[in-house]
Amino acid sequence: MSVGDPMTPVLPSFSARRNLREEIIETLRAAVISGQLRPGVVYSAPSLAEQFGVSSTPVREAMLDLVREGLVEAVRNKGFRVTELSEQDLDDITHLRALIEIPTVRRIAEDGVDPAVVERLRPLAAGIEDAARRQDLIAHVAIDMEFHLTLLGLTGNSYLVETVRSLRSRSRIYGLSILAAHDQLVPSSQEHAELLDLIEAGDTDGAEELMRRHMGHVRGIWAGESGAEQH
Template identity: 45%
Template sequence: MVPFGHQEDRMEQGRPHAAVPAQADARGEHVHEAYERPARRVPQRYSVRGQVLDALRKALVSGELTPGEVYSGPVLGERFGVSATPVREAMQQLVLEGAVEVVPNRGFRVASRTARDLAELAEVRALLEVPAVLRLAGAAPAGCWAGLRPLAERAAAVAVCGDRAAYAEADRAFHAALLALTGNRQLVLVAEGLQRRTPATDLTRDAAEHLVLLDALASGDLARAEDVLRRHVHG
């Protein structure tokens, strides 16, 4: 168990935490009481809440937090070596992002995405990102796309490793940098929120599409760029 290093939230170190099976409540729903996997070390420059939020996001993407299951603040706090307060604060942010929902007096349930949910989210992403990128492509110099290639190559390298949490971060970095060229900060924020709710299913294909998109934009082939981007956001 690796605590996040905040003095007031630090728990006794060196004490192993045994995994406890999920228990069913009166309604038959399962509440997870502990984890087997150790917490990841996070850079100290972040606040405890920020560290916990990053760790929770990675756990959601990697599948360590299971859709439909309920997790309590105190138990997650024990898992990360902090008090329940920063966990609850981080979870409230995830509620706003649509990743979890509050279960009164019990904790937080990880959201389950139906096929319709994913299709609707992808449609909204396409409505935002495709016109923005095409407008940008019509005005930006061809050389501006070269600056995005290292990010696309980084995502491709991570995709080969199969690390979904690391790929999600690399993928968001690419899209954020692409949309940042529009100069619209709100577009970047909204698109990032949608992207968090629609993780890639095929990492290598998703990463390869970044490079194809950049090639199309650099060559001025806007029809191809639009086709690739639409397919990309729909997964």
């Protein structure tokens, strides 16, 4: 994969970042989910490492972790290829996520959340919106993942959180670039702050309805332009 290849994703440099391997795994996972790394294209660890500004070793280790997660597959003597999901796969993932996340958010609102905890989530909500405004799709997906998993973590159920993490990781939302191009990504991103307002107010019906609407965006955008145009 050459640097001039149109399929080459724009990746950040992590030369000065802590927890390098985890940062790389998080970014590569987000690149897969957002479609910046596309199925059918073979990506080599050295070429990705060059974009990160690091050695090949942590990138190769990160990609092997994603192999174990089922997000990519190793291509012998060449690199790694993103696994492709069918429309049915993506529908099933979205359906399962909705079954778990929507009622869980309602229960969190019912149980009540310490305002101090809500305030700790607000920077993540702001970060999602900021990434949307900058059209940084990889950062948008990564922060969005952190926000929702942190919110679900308020249940104290680590199995639930890990299940949703796996489902979200397997998702594909290729339409993000289309939404960004049509200035539709920011309004969707603003729903995170609105959700926190509803939870803090104890508005269970409002929180459930917003989460249902928020989840409804997923099925509309994963497929790309045709889905994005519906929202």
